Amino acid sequence: MADGSLVLGVDVGTSSVKAVLLAASSGHVVSSQSRDSRAGAESECGLRGKEQDVSKIIGALNGCLTALPRERLQKVSRIGISGQMHGAVFWKRNAGCHWINSGNVRTFEAKDVSGLITWEDGRCSTEFLSSLPKPQSHLSVATGFGCATIFWYLRNRSDFLQNYDAAGTIQDYVVSMICGLEVPKMSVQNAASWGYFNTCSKTWNTDILEASGFPVSLLPEIADSGCLAGKLSCDWCGIPQGTEVGVALGDFQCSVYSSMTEDTDAVLNISTSAQLTFSMPEGFQPQDHPSPGEAVVYFPYFNDRYLAVAASLNGGNVFASFVAMLSQWVSELGLDISDSSLYTQVIKAALSHGESGLTVCPILFGERHIPDALASVSNITASELSLGHVTRALCRGIIENLHTMLSAHRLRESGVTRLIGSGSALARNDVLRQEVERIFPFPVVYGNDVDSAVGVAMVMIKRR
Ligand SMILES: Nc1ncnc2c1ncn2[C@@H]1O[C@H](COP(=O)(O)OP(=O)(O)O)[C@@H](O)[C@H]1O
Numbered sequence: 001m002a003d004g005s006l007v008l009g010v011d012v013g014t015s016s017v018k019a020v021l022l023a024a025s026s027g028h029v030v031s032s033q034s035r036d037s038r039a040g041a042e043s044e045c046g047l048r049g050k051e052q053d054v055s056k057i058i059g060a061l062n063g064c065l066t067a068l069p070r071e072r073l074q075k076v077s078r079i080g081i082s083g084q085m086h087g088a089v090f091w092k093r094n095a096g097c098h099w100i101n102s103g104n105v106r107t108f109e110a111k112d113v114s115g116l117i118t119w120e121d122g123r124c125s126t127e128f129l130s131s132l133p134k135p136q137s138h139l140s141v142a143t144g145f146g147c148a149t150i151f152w153y154l155r156n157r158s159d160f161l162q163n164y165d166a167a168g169t170i171q172d173y174v175v176s177m178i179c180g181l182e183v184p185k186m187s188v189q190n191a192a193s194w195g196y197f198n199t200c201s202k203t204w205n206t207d208i209l210e211a212s213g214f215p216v217s218l219l220p221e222i223a224d225s226g227c228l229a230g231k232l233s234c235d236w237c238g239i240p241q242g243t244e245v246g247v248a249l250g251d252f253q254c255s256v257y258s259s260m261t262e263d264t265d266a267v268l269n270i271s272t273s274a275q276l277t278f279s280m281p282e283g284f285q286p287q288d289h290p291s292p293g294e295a296v297v298y299f300p301y302f303n304d305r306y307l308a309v310a311a312s313l314n315g316g317n318v319f320a321s322f323v324a325m326l327s328q329w330v331s332e333l334g335l336d337i338s339d340s341s342l343y344t345q346v347i348k349a350a351l352s353h354g355e356s357g358l359t360v361c362p363i364l365f366g367e368r369h370i371p372d373a374l375a376s377v378s379n380i381t382a383s384e385l386s387l388g389h390v391t392r393a394l395c396r397g398i399i400e401n402l403h404t405m406l407s408a409h410r411l412r413e414s415g416v417t418r419l420i421g422s423g424s425a426l427a428r429n430d431v432l433r434q435e436v437e438r439i440f441p442f443p444v445v446y447g448n449d450v451d452s453a454v455g456v457a458m459v460m461i462k463r464r
């Protein structure tokens with residue numbers, strides 16, 4: 001890469017989009033931007049469905065990019081994009097967006113694209129999932145996984161699928177649009193997150209899927225994580241046409257890439273969801289069949305290595321639900337307090353209560369290994385009903401839940417000696433950090449809050 005050149009990293013998360021510019025020579029962050037996408041949309045499945053409006057996500061992406069210094073964007077020589085895994089969005093080949101020039105800046109807008117059915121979607125019941133063919137993979141299929149979502153449409157709304165001939169995660173969609181790819185490309189990391197993908201042979205379970213009538217033509221082409229997907233088909237927000245673009249990666253692996261420096265590190269990332277992970281030794285190969293009741297699964301990382309991960313569906317989203325509930329109560333009481341002020345105040349209240357006897361099991365959104373389990377509060381006493389007690393207990397519950405999935409004992413047995421905290425829900429919440437330090441007996445160091453965007457840019461710098 002030329003002297004003075006920069007690499008753009010973008011992370012399309014569940015709650016926000018982040019963009020960073022890294023100096024290719026030093027890997028230092030020279031600019032960054034973040035925008036909440038506020039993209040939640042109504043689903044035809046009611047409350048069980050979880051969909052996002054793609055045009056709002058692209059709006060947040062455009063907001064980030066146009067706020068980065070124009071003269072720096074002109075120096076970008078490579079682009080990496082990561083994002084929320086598992087979800088599926090559908091579009092028509094050679095369509096899916098239109099390019100606009102506004103104030104001399106070229107951006108694209110979503111057009112004729114389905115909603116994004118996210119990893120939080122709950123339309124596939126346990127009964128529905130058990131009616132699906134068994135995958136030839138070490139990874140089980142859960143609700144919210146791309147292939148399960150496509151099966152759901154096939155069996156419940158096959159007319160929906162007839163409108164589209166391309167599909168991918170939201171980050172694959174972005175890469176397809178900016179590179180003008182006719183057939184989307186998907187990394188091994190994102191393909192594994194869709195289900196029915198064998199990470200050893202790096203192929204879809206095409207025979208199994210075809211035998212069940214699955215529209216296999218919707219499955220993207222596979223590329224190794226870290227490879228290029230193509231080049232910018234035209235100038236994008238000032239980044240020159242022809243700039244190399246990496247195949248989209250998983251936000252989880254990219255947050256680990258930006259923060260794990262030693263093989264003996266474990267990484268705890270809390271954003272909308274939460275993951276606690278450590279890397280498996282070189283040469284580790286997962287078994288060839290799923291273990292549905294296991295809380296720790298093995299996700300592909302880079303260079304054929306794997307991460308052991310407790311991927312919890314209950315992270316910052318649980319805290320956000322608590323704040324949303326308070327906000328609703330406040331408004332029902334005829335008052336008006338902004339969400340950001342509620343966040344600040346509840347965190348402050350909990351900081352003045354180091355202890356709480358309340359026990360909160362926070363699994364509002366279930367967990368993949370126990371999909372039908374519900375959240376609960378127990379050990380309630382009249383003396384511990386303050387905002388501070390409840391918030392403290394909630395934060396402790398979120399961290400304890402992760403500990404139940406992957407204990408400090410198991411981490412230590414696996415050679416872990418240090419914990420690295422990342423993700424903006426952790427970065428912005430002192431109480432969560434205190435609970436991490438209380439529950440995990442390791443030295444804890446903290447990364448930054450735009451870790452996946454930094455990680456995907458680092459991957460693009462390191463690739464030859
Ligand atoms: N003002 C705030 N103070 C503390 N935490 C916040 C605040 N606003 C949002 N959060 C937390 O951050 C989470 C979203 O983190 P973010 O990194 O933006 O998500 P993602 O990477 O999934 O898009 C929310 O679920 C919430 O728990």
Ligand SMILES: O=C(CO)[C@@H](O)[C@H](O)[C@H](O)[C@H](O)COP(=O)(O)O
Pocket residue numbers: 012013014015083084085086119250251252271272273274275299309311312
């Ligand atoms: O299961 C996993 C990883 O195995 C996931 O939860 C994962 O990292 C997903 O991308 C997320 O759920 C979405 O990420 P985020 O928006 O919470 O950062």
